[in-house]
Amino acid sequence: MKQRAPAASRNREPLCAVLVDELPDAGTVLEIASGSGEHALWFSAAFPYLRWQPTDLSAEARESIAAWREADGTPNLAGPEPLDASAPGWGGAFAGQDIRAIVCINMVHISPWEASEGLFAGAGRLLPQGAPLILYGPYIEPDVATAPSNLAFDESLKQRDPRWGLRDLATVDALALANGMVRTRRVAMPANNLTLVYRKQ
Secondary structure, eight states: OOOOOHHHHHHHHHHHHHHHHHSOSSSEEEEESOTTSHHHHHHHHHOTTSEEEEEESOHHHHHHHHHHHHHHOOTTBOOOEEOOTTSTTGGGGGTTSOEEEEEEESOTTSSOHHHHHHHHHHHHHHSOTTOEEEEEEOEEOTTSOOOHHHHHHHHHHHHHOTTOOOEEHHHHHHHHHHTTEEEEEEEEEGGGEEEEEEEEO
16 A cells, blocks of 8 residues: 655655765665655656665555555666665675665664664675765754754654664764765755765775
């Protein structure tokens, strides 16, 4: 059954404006935590020269991705694959797919920190030199006032699961460096979100 995420329709065009400058000209884009599948559907149509590989840990989410793909998908949109970003060594399952970029939207704050650790570890192993890991979501930044709406969102996330919550950007940058990646771009997005681009060194 198709799921709908209202935020996906709101942020897809601003995200696309960043992706057009950051994604490669060929190869596969691996999307981690694809959720409803609406982003995968939109971006695979926007970038027909790239193979778009959606993934999600949730079977319900994968069913939604498959439903969107069957109804409206383009030939370059692959079927959804199960992926637990916190699982050690997950990147090996995609080693033969010519992964040239990884996109992860709204996962880092809605998952345990181990998922972010696994995300960067897998990206560090899987991506070729210079390739991007692109994140989207709200973050807490040093020397930048956090919007009241983001503070409230952070509190609501921690009430749902104490392992969740907005991450400190300096901590994420340090995690990237530990996995051979460095942040090359920060883009302020609508609704107090950021798009962050990390590239394999």
